């Protein structure tokens with residue numbers, strides 16, 4: 001492994017070494033943190049550290065969602081969390097869903113100085129993503145068909161005869177993959193769409209959120225989410241809030257192990 005390896009080479013190495021495609025979402029909702037951590041200097045960091053200690057051997061990556069860190073202490077907690085995860089050898093995918101006009105996107109792309117990969121929103125078009133795409137050694141996961149109930153509102157609209165918006169996004173993202181660093185976000189709650197996107201772009205790895213708390217289809221996530229064995233199936237609340245109280249971390253470790261084993265049945 002060298003620093004010049006692309007993100008998906010590093011991810012493949014990680015998947016192979018832990019025999020897991022589980023992405024563990026680090027979304028430490030302050031209201032759900034165990035009582036005994038709440039008086040810590042940085043409760044979210046204290047929580048994440050224990051979660052990482054308990055789960056890293058099952059983690060193909062960690063996916064902190066930026067929404068859970070958008071305040072002064074949050075950014076400190078996120079920085080500590082990322083450094084700790086990387087110290088354990090686990091890639092970090094920052095779920096930030098960014099993009100903006102080019103001049104602004106260049107600033108957002110600075111987030112990739114701190115993480116191995118990022119999620120981005122394609123709605124503003126190619127130039128809004130170029131500052132991310134140009135980071136050849138970093139992964140860029142483009143939102144394609146999201147897992148939420150409203151994911152169909154726009155993404156399933158026909159934008160040309162027989163072509164829905166998410167299908168168009170998938171094809172464009174395939175064209176944007178000039179540096180081999182593009183993946184797609186496709187929710188496990190939309191298995192028909194997941195299958196369709198896989199048909200359209202056989203070579204792009206997917207991040208598949210929506211198993212666990214959102215009740216998505218784990219088998220479809222694995223069957224269609226992986227490209228030549230590489231891809232990620234994410235669970236956040238279903239792992240990190242699997243238990244409560246003092247032994248919350250042990251419950252999280254067990255939940256991560258169970259998800260790994262369940263997904264591996266379909267690999």
Ligand SMILES: O=C(O)c1cc(=O)[nH]c(=O)n1[C@@H]1O[C@H](COP(=O)(O)O)[C@@H](O)[C@H]1O
Pocket residue numbers: 025027065095119145146147148185186187209210211212213214234235236237238
């Ligand atoms: O980009 C994402 O990761 C994402 C896309 C999507 O379509 N659906 C989705 O749930 N996510 C994120 O994946 C995580 C899912 O969390 P749980 O529902 O707790 O497993 C959250 O951080 C979501 O913001």
